[in-house]
Each structure stands twice: as C-alpha cells, then as structure tokens.
Amino acid sequence: MMEISLSETNPYHETIEVLYGNENIQRIVLEHYPQIKEQHDACMDRTEVATTVSYEAIWNGLLSVKKRGIRLRCKVEATLEESS
Secondary structure: OOOEEEOOOOOOOOOOOOOOHHHHHHHHHHHHHHHHHOOOEEEHHHHHHHHHHHHHHHHHHHHHHHOOOEEEEEEEEOHHHHHH
8 A cells, every 4th residue: 555645734634545455445445434524536447336336335335425415426437448
C-alpha cells in the first residue's frame, strides 16, 4: 500500500491510498463508510460496479451512507468494446 499526502496545509488531510487485493480493498472501504460526512465520489470500471452491487456488505454500507443523507456519485469507465 502506498499513501500520498495531497496537501500538508489541508485541514481535512486528504490522502490517496493504493490498495491491493480484494479483501484489503473491501475491508478499508467498509471501515471508511461511517467517516463520510458530505459526499462520496467513486471512479470504477465495470468489474468494480459488479462487485459493489453483488458484495452484500459493500452494498449495505452504501445504503447506510445514503440513508444518512450523504450524496453518492459514481463515474464508470466505458470502453468501445463494452458498447457493442
């Protein structure tokens, strides 16, 4: 895992984390859902969308975030191969 700080002066201390392995990714995602305060933005490919809706813990986590009134946005990568 690699962590990069985007701004030393940012009061929210945003970071980018590169995670490897499905179990690690799912664990970290589930741990961070309760910390979301205003909105959750995600970028994913089609395989991640399938994982999100088929993995019950992740899906229920997103539902709980939405029920708290948090704005959810997802940008999905689409390729020409997928459109045919």
